[in-house]
Amino acid sequence: MISPKRIAVVATLFLALLVPATSFAQAGSTAAPPQFNDTTEAERFHALTEELRCVKCQNQSLADSNAQIAQDLRQEVLDLMRQGKTDAEVKQYLVARYGEFVLYRPRVEPTTWLLWFGPAVLLLIGGFVVAGIVRRRSGNRQSAAVADEDQEW
Amino acid sequence: MTPPAEPAHKSNAMRWLPLAAFGLLALLLLAGVILSRDGNREALPSPLIGKPAPAFELPVLHEAGRLVTSQELAGAPYLLNVWGSWCPECRVEHPILTKFAESKRVRVIGYNLKDEHSDALRWLEQFGNPYWLVLTDYTGETAIDWGIYGAPETFLVDGDGIIRWKHVGPMSEATIRDELLPVLAEVEAR
Amino acid sequence: MLPELGQVALILALLIAALQAALPLVGAQRGIAPWMAIARPAAYVQLLLVGLAFAILTYGFVDQDFSLRYVAENSNSLLPLAYRYTAVWGAHEGSLLLWALVLALWTAAVAHFSQRLPMPVIARVLGVMGVVSVGFLAFLIFTSNPFERLLPAVVEGRDLNPLLQDPGMIIHPPMLYFGYVGFAVPFAFAIAALLDGKVDARWLRWTRPWTNIAWAFLTVGIALGSWWAYYELGWGGWWFWDPVENASFMPWLAGAALLHSQAVTEKRGSFRGWTLLLAIATFSLSLLGTFLVRSGVLTSVHAFAADPTRGLFILIFLGIVIGGSLVLYALRAPGEEDGKSFEPYSRETLLLANNLLLSTACAMVLLGTLYPLLADALELGKISVGPPYFALLFTLLMAPLVLLLPFGPVTRWQREQVSKPLAMLLPWAGLALAAGVLAFFFAPQGSWKVAAGVVGAAWIGAGTLRFVWSRLRNPGSRFTAEMLGMTLAHLGVAVFLVGALLVEGLNVQREVAVKPGQTIEVGGYGFRFDGVEQRQGPNYKADYGTVQVFADGAPLVLMHPEKRAYASGGQVLTEAAIERGFTRDLYVALGEPLGGGAWALRVHIKPFVRWIWAGALLMMFGGLVTATDRRFRRVDTPPREVAR
Numbered sequence: 001m002i003s004p005k006r007i008a009v010v011a012t013l014f015l016a017l018l019v020p021a022t023s024f025a026q027a028g029s030t031a032a033p034p035q036f037n038d039t040t041e042a043e044r045f046h047a048l049t050e051e052l053r054c055v056k057c058q059n060q061s062l063a064d065s066n067a068q069i070a071q072d073l074r075q076e077v078l079d080l081m082r083q084g085k086t087d088a089e090v091k092q093y094l095v096a097r098y099g100e101f102v103l104y105r106p107r108v109e110p111t112t113w114l115l116w117f118g119p120a121v122l123l124l125i126g127g128f129v130v131a132g133i134v135r136r137r138s139g140n141r142q143s144a145a146v147a148d149e150d151q152e153w
Numbered sequence: 154m155t156p157p158a159e160p161a162h163k164s165n166a167m168r169w170l171p172l173a174a175f176g177l178l179a180l181l182l183l184a185g186v187i188l189s190r191d192g193n194r195e196a197l198p199s200p201l202i203g204k205p206a207p208a209f210e211l212p213v214l215h216e217a218g219r220l221v222t223s224q225e226l227a228g229a230p231y232l233l234n235v236w237g238s239w240c241p242e243c244r245v246e247h248p249i250l251t252k253f254a255e256s257k258r259v260r261v262i263g264y265n266l267k268d269e270h271s272d273a274l275r276w277l278e279q280f281g282n283p284y285w286l287v288l289t290d291y292t293g294e295t296a297i298d299w300g301i302y303g304a305p306e307t308f309l310v311d312g313d314g315i316i317r318w319k320h321v322g323p324m325s326e327a328t329i330r331d332e333l334l335p336v337l338a339e340v341e342a343r
Numbered sequence: 344m345l346p347e348l349g350q351v352a353l354i355l356a357l358l359i360a361a362l363q364a365a366l367p368l369v370g371a372q373r374g375i376a377p378w379m380a381i382a383r384p385a386a387y388v389q390l391l392l393v394g395l396a397f398a399i400l401t402y403g404f405v406d407q408d409f410s411l412r413y414v415a416e417n418s419n420s421l422l423p424l425a426y427r428y429t430a431v432w433g434a435h436e437g438s439l440l441l442w443a444l445v446l447a448l449w450t451a452a453v454a455h456f457s458q459r460l461p462m463p464v465i466a467r468v469l470g471v472m473g474v475v476s477v478g479f480l481a482f483l484i485f486t487s488n489p490f491e492r493l494l495p496a497v498v499e500g501r502d503l504n505p506l507l508q509d510p511g512m513i514i515h516p517p518m519l520y521f522g523y524v525g526f527a528v529p530f531a532f533a534i535a536a537l538l539d540g541k542v543d544a545r546w547l548r549w550t551r552p553w554t555n556i557a558w559a560f561l562t563v564g565i566a567l568g569s570w571w572a573y574y575e576l577g578w579g580g581w582w583f584w585d586p587v588e589n590a591s592f593m594p595w596l597a598g599a600a601l602l603h604s605q606a607v608t609e610k611r612g613s614f615r616g617w618t619l620l621l622a623i624a625t626f627s628l629s630l631l632g633t634f635l636v637r638s639g640v641l642t643s644v645h646a647f648a649a650d651p652t653r654g655l656f657i658l659i660f661l662g663i664v665i666g667g668s669l670v671l672y673a674l675r676a677p678g679e680e681d682g683k684s685f686e687p688y689s690r691e692t693l694l695l696a697n698n699l700l701l702s703t704a705c706a707m708v709l710l711g712t713l714y715p716l717l718a719d720a721l722e723l724g725k726i727s728v729g730p731p732y733f734a735l736l737f738t739l740l741m742a743p744l745v746l747l748l749p750f751g752p753v754t755r756w757q758r759e760q761v762s763k764p765l766a767m768l769l770p771w772a773g774l775a776l777a778a779g780v781l782a783f784f785f786a787p788q789g790s791w792k793v794a795a796g797v798v799g800a801a802w803i804g805a806g807t808l809r810f811v812w813s814r815l816r817n818p819g820s821r822f823t824a825e826m827l828g829m830t831l832a833h834l835g836v837a838v839f840l841v842g843a844l845l846v847e848g849l850n851v852q853r854e855v856a857v858k859p860g861q862t863i864e865v866g867g868y869g870f871r872f873d874g875v876e877q878r879q880g881p882n883y884k885a886d887y888g889t890v891q892v893f894a895d896g897a898p899l900v901l902m903h904p905e906k907r908a909y910a911s912g913g914q915v916l917t918e919a920a921i922e923r924g925f926t927r928d929l930y931v932a933l934g935e936p937l938g939g940g941a942w943a944l945r946v947h948i949k950p951f952v953r954w955i956w957a958g959a960l961l962m963m964f965g966g967l968v969t970a971t972d973r974r975f976r977r978v979d980t981p982p983r984e985v986a987r
Contacts, residue, residue: 033854033934033943046852053727055197055302059585061729064578066935068267069302072293097300099200104729106714111723115714119707119736126699134692137613137684168676171620172669175627179662181713184720185640186654197725 034078041081048087049074051104052094061104196321199300199308203317206310207298214265214273214287221288227314230340231260232333234284235296235306237268238276243305246323247280253329254283259309259337263287266296266304309333311340346411346490349399353490356392356447357480359385363450364473367466372538379466386454386469389476390447397444400489401431410496413437413489419502419911421882429513430503435637435653436489438516442633443479445520446527450476453528457549464546467535468528475527478660486653502911505883511571519564519591523629525557526598529605530626533619534668537675542615544608548977551605552970554622555828558598559966565591566959577917577932579852579947581955584733586641589712590632596705597625600698602966607694611756613682614691617698623672627665628705634661640716686758693751697744704740708733745799745840748833749806752826753813767813768806775801789848796844803837824972832965839958845951852947859940862893866948868929869893875933875942883907885918888933888942892922904933904944928952 036042046063052073054065062070062077073094080090094102106112188194201207206223213219234250236243254261263284265273268291277287290296299308309318318336320328363385370378400413404427409415417433432438450472457465483489506512532550536542568588573581582588601621608618635641638654685691711728718726749771753764779798786793811830814822851866859874873889886906892899902920909916922929927950934943 032856032937033945035855042853051729051731053729059583059729064580069293072297076294076297096200097297098302099197099300099725101197101725101727104727105731106726106728111718112714112726115710115728115732118710119703119740122706123699123703123740126703130692130695130699133695134685134687137691138686168673171624172666172673175665175669178713179658179666181717181720182634182638182640182658182661185716186638186651186658188716188719189639189654190651 034074044087045078045081048081048090049077052077052091053102053104055098055102193322197300197302199316199319201300201316202319203315206308206314206316207295209288209295209298211288211290211295214263214270214277214289221286223314226260226262226310228312229260230309230311230317230337231262231285233262233264233308233310235264235266235301235304235308237266237304238272239268240304242323244280246305247283249324249326249329251281251283253324253333254285260285264296264301265289265291266301267291267293307333309336309340311343345399346403346408346492349396350484350488350490352392352396352399353480353484356389356396356443357477357484359389359392360473360476360480362473363389364470364477366470367473368470368538371463371466371470371535374463376462379462382466382469382473383454385473386447386450389473390451393440393444393447393480396490397431397440400437400440401428404428404430407500408496409498409500410492410494411489412491412493415493415497415500417503418500419882420499421910422500422503422508423881425513426503426508430507432516433503433507433512435650436483436487436491438520439479439483439487439637440489441516442520442524443476443483445517445524446472446476446479449521449524449528453531453553460546460549463539464535467538468531471531471534472527475531475664478664482653482656482660486650486656500911502882502909505907505909505912505914505916506575508882509571509575511567511575515564515567515571517564518560518567522557522559522561522564522598523591523594523632525553525560526594526601526622526626526629528553528557529601529622530668533622534671536619537668537671540675542608542619542677544612547605547609547618548975551602551609552972552975554598554602554605555966555970558595558602559963559970561591561595561598562959562966563963565595566956566963569959570956573952574919574921577919577945579850579919579930579932579945579949581846581952584708584711584730586712587636589708589733590635593705593708594625594628594632596701596708597621597628600701600705601625603694603697603701607691608682611683611685611691613685614695615677615682619676620672621698621702623665623668627661627668628709630657630661630664634658635712641712683757685756688754688761689758690751690754690756693747693754696747697751700740700744704737707736707740711736745803745836748803748836749810752807752810752829752833767809771805771809772802774805775799786848792844792848796840796848799844800837800840803840804834807833807837823974825969825974828965828967828969828972830965831968832962835958835961835963835965837958838954838961842951842954842956842958846949846955849950850947850952852945854934854943854945856937856941857944863944863946865946867894868899868948869896870931870944870946872942872944874940875936878905880907882911883909886933886936888920888931888944890920890931890944892929900929902929902931904931906933923953925953926950 034045036045049063050061052062054060054062054067054070055073056067056069057065060067060070062073077090077094080093085093091103100107106115108116208223210220210222213221232253236246250261261284263282263286265287268289270289270291273287273289277284296302303321305323307320307324308316311317317340318333320332324333363382366378367382367385370376370381400411402408403411403414404418405424407414407418407420407427409418413434413436417430417437418427422430430437432441450469453472454465454469457468460468529550532546536546565588568591569581572583573579601618601624604614604618604621607614634654634657637650638657639650640654711732714728715726718724749768750764753767775798778801779794782797783790783794807830811822811826814820814826853863853865855863857863857872859872862869862871864870869892871891871893873891875886875888878885878887884907886908888904888906890902890904892902900922902922904920905918907916907918908914917932919930919932921931927948930945930947930949932945934945936942
């Protein structure tokens, strides 16, 4: 039996379907490029989104990716920027939700000391080795200065 | 032949250094190969495990005008399953999810992400509705708070509103049996 | 029928390679002449067989034989003919066959151009290359057979990835592989020397041109990849420090260190151990690169399809080849430095510093590329290491190198008074600094980067030319091909610096929603969007946009960015429109359609971006020119007197 309640429900659903798709749409609203207030904001946005990783893509930055989630996150970043958040706060906001994976510049913490300081340590050790070699090899001061031009090459 | 004035260029130990370094590298790469066998390796671990679920207020799919808050759902655990009619993997997961939902072990709440109202309804009609309740998030803003980045994703939230478990990608029988049920048992025991 | 013949050819090639490896190596060890003599003919036969297999696979593509699984997965009936040829190396199996072919080519070349080398030496070198061939051919046959049949055959193939349907794609992998594989030659020589127990400067002199040529190919291969990513991927970037890019950059850095180290060892007898180690390291990094790209161990936009079984196979192969080489090195490396001594300030010291910096940079790239894997394996969570890390550390490591570079050529071997090169170069340092200061104030933005680029480039450029001038004006001194090559390569570094730093500092980008008829101002140019029309390509449908560019109000050029939807997979690609220029590129790409004829448009002005690849080309020419130096062919002249 068709009850009045059922008619009401169906009518509501029908009316809901008539509501313009834009209120539920995803592609249209976020595909439009963001309008920046000024170049400083644009530059800051670009710099920031280039340091953030698209969480779903195969190694692309938030700035470069066209994935839906990337578009949504870019909008989120812009909103946070306009709310007055600093770069660090924006990053922390995303890290709290997606983990450190989202940062292309890893944080300097004990788990990344090897990453950030390893090359410097390597350079230092290498420097000592080179110095050692040079010191050892320069013992023979009797050798004459290279006189023959030909020997330069 | 005069013996060389300089000491040995490399001590014996130093000569084995490159091999040792390579050995470590090879071990790491072996770990990489073993890890890459896991199909779900790309999934991001959630930083929200053990933390309170983000507060939300979302519309309900089947009841226009009704909003449900996270408060209302507190008191008993629930499984939040993120899906969309645009998501092919959700279809793969659907029968397994339905079977689990029918066991009535825990409330299975649907989270319809970035979808179209009519498409979502049609999808549920076509494949069946396993959900106790379907929330909708068409802008994706609340999803960001949850660290959701695609579908399907599934969260287990306990009675106190703490997120206990998250799974990215379609759940299989094994996932439910080996991962979800143990955590659920723990949650229910408290 | 034919593909089965191809398979047979590969199996035969494997057997020949095994012969080429086993007999000459044992023969050289035991002095069995007939066994050593097998090496050359085996190398030629191997080339024939692998060449045959490659030709058959190519034919399969051209003929569109969809009963071959590899062809079905990477081709399509609509694929234009040119791309049917290049699709052969579009995915894992075929590109591996290309690797094997290039290896066979280099091996045959070595066999041919080594007539004046003693038999034991050439036997060992070809033997070692045979071992590498065995590895790759076995890998092909057992895990990655390009001739696998698909029965029943499909009617339509899946298509070549549209990203790869592009001229740059034709040449980038072969160039890269020529580089990677080419480093097998100094590697084989290093192993031969270790097996022999001594490093003879004559044989090292013979290897130098091979190393330089390999490095030149790798340089152009990497540059092509960068250039291709720039115009094909649609985001205007030219380097992303992606794991696959890093996989090619590491052997490049090590190879650069190697060719400098070889120069010292050849001329002065010093650093034999380092040269050997670098030779092993460079080729090991080539092999490591192959592993990383094909094993699925790392995430990348352009890695091949992942397969852990293949990954395991290559890893075992790496273990044997690299592990074996390093064991040999540990046991047999030259014990004491047998070379001429040198003072603290000398070219030797400068080159040591050069190699230290290059090697550290290489290690840094390796560390950053593998760190996410390390963190994951140690259960420290998932982290990302991206361009901010690499760019910062690379710049820090290269800055001292840029500073020291001009001193190298003007500092003599063994001993030099610091005052002499300083006197020669200081005026130019001053000039460079002045240019930098000027650039700093004239740059509309990014002034630090611009200034750094200008100072660095001017310093290297002027310093290098000062060296050339001092050689040319001195009637007694020669200007050899080696010097010319070095000059070109160092100038290439300067040109590259301009490109890399200035484009980062000065580039302007805007992304706006535009309606047809609307003009936007970017970087002093006007861009009028004239709408988008539908066009049909051979295997795609395109949204063909038209943008009229104005400079100072006058029309400059018409640009046509496209968005192509490929028929086979529905994949949509952005084809950016690029207006090339000596001092800047104009770069326009279509974003998403916004309804009502409006589109999102991305406009970039990229100053000096071409200098990046021009610099790389110069470096490539430098490497090639150096290789032509006649002294490398004088293998018979005895080595220089070694001081005792």
